[in-house]
Amino acid sequence: MVARVTLLYAHPYPQRSRAGRVLLDAVRGLPFVDVRALYSLYPDFAIDVEAEQRALLASDVIVWQSPFYWYGAPAMLHHWFEKVLARGWAYGSGGDKLRGKRVLWVTTTGAPDSAYRPGAMHGHPFDAFVPAFQQTAVFCGMRWEEPIVVHHAHQLGDEKLAAAAAEYRRRLEAL
Ligand SMILES: Cc1cc2nc3c(=O)[nH]c(=O)nc-3n(C[C@H](O)[C@H](O)[C@H](O)COP(=O)(O)O)c2cc1C
Numbered sequence: 001m002v003a004r005v006t007l008l009y010a011h012p013y014p015q016r017s018r019a020g021r022v023l024l025d026a027v028r029g030l031p032f033v034d035v036r037a038l039y040s041l042y043p044d045f046a047i048d049v050e051a052e053q054r055a056l057l058a059s060d061v062i063v064w065q066s067p068f069y070w071y072g073a074p075a076m077l078h079h080w081f082e083k084v085l086a087r088g089w090a091y092g093s094g095g096d097k098l099r100g101k102r103v104l105w106v107t108t109t110g111a112p113d114s115a116y117r118p119g120a121m122h123g124h125p126f127d128a129f130v131p132a133f134q135q136t137a138v139f140c141g142m143r144w145e146e147p148i149v150v151h152h153a154h155q156l157g158d159e160k161l162a163a164a165a166a167e168y169r170r171r172l173e174a175l
Pocket of ligand 1: 011016017018019020021067068069070071072108109110111153154
């Protein structure tokens, strides 16, 4: 059976995006993928919690795709976490609605991988920034998939970006 995928796309400037757009374009046509572009759906940040929860209930895999901003995600994705992953629904007493679903985090960074080292620009390996996302999923009983991280998004050549996009598509098809 093909897994149903809900893809939360949180890019505040989709028209200016290069990397995120190429990645998204590689997967948005897949018949089992439902893309929810959060900044377009909720320009005023008034998330329709019931609609979001309905979409999650109908899916086996949840993708969080966004650029990497300030060592995390753009505000909309954090806001989505706060509103949609509610106590009594996603965690806590009776909060079992997401249990067993898989989460794939897909992000692009401005810096090269080599900047994510002690003593380098970002001071820590990139892996140091993953646990907050991973634990958000695990806290809600979801299964964490190996993230897709595309570094140096502005400088990456078209071929390498296309290869990353193809890999993203392959990962979703394999899930
Ligand atoms: C507000 C803001 C914060 C950012 N923070 C980071 C960061 O913490 N680490 C990093 O490597 N790049 C950072 N970047 C660069 C973005 O990750 C990069 O521009 C983006 O991934 C490129 O993808 P796009 O072409 O889809 O916009 C930041 C960019 C902005 C605008």
